[in-house]
Amino acid sequence: MHVVNRVLATLLALALFLGGLLAIVEIILAALDRPAWLVPHEQWSSWAAGQTFTDGIIRAILIGLAILGLVLLTIALRRGKPGSLRLPARAEGVRVSASRRGIERSVATAARRTDGVRSVSAKAGRRAVRVTASTALRSTGDLREPVTAAVTERLEQLGLTGVLRPKVSVSRKGS
Structure with a gap:
């Protein structure tokens, strides 16, 4: 199980690192009044402003994130083979x-x-x-x-x- 944990941790760390780099690039472009590079944040921002927690799509996203978090937590806490x-x-x-x-x-x-x-x-x-x-x-x-x-x-x-x-x-x- 150690191998699965290491692979998942590496993939999650890589995704967070790349997401952070993308966020930095998007923030710099927005500060320089340039158009968005990959993330259409103006459209996303206006869409998110019109949503509430009672909307089905928001609840589905939050439930999906909670389930993903519980799965990752369960995998991380599972004991592996003893050394x-x-x-x-x-x-x-x-x-x-x-x-x-x-x-x-x-x-x-x-x-x-x-x-x-x-x-x-x-x-x-x-x-x-x-x-x-x-x-x-x-x-x-x-x-x-x-x-x-x-x-x-x-x-x-x-x-x-x-x-x-x-x-x-x-x-x-x-x-």
Whole structure:
């Protein structure tokens, strides 16, 4: 979700920046008694002066802006994937954490050691770790349980069994 937030923030910042530049140009042109460049502000001003809050178009615009603001606020406040996960400490007063990518590599390595697995990818989220294993074997059903057991064992070694659930899928890749 971090990528979506960054893209939206960048696009919104760019739109505000360009709008500000356009406003500056229009203000300078109006101060010099020149005609408007892109925004016909005299026409817009006279139209807006004739409107009230009871008009349908004004209400629709205000409701649309409120909904857009709520959507942007919801997206901004939504929590993304954690950068690191807290591990159980062996001694009191010690805080131990592991990076999400480190956990992904560790789980993928454990799954890769299972017989019949050709390649593995792992993605750790807030509540689950998704492991996708590929094999050259004809039957993928027999491989899911050993991979799940290897991933669960590794999560137990890290002390993350109550934090992350393993979700394992196995696919067949041609040789």
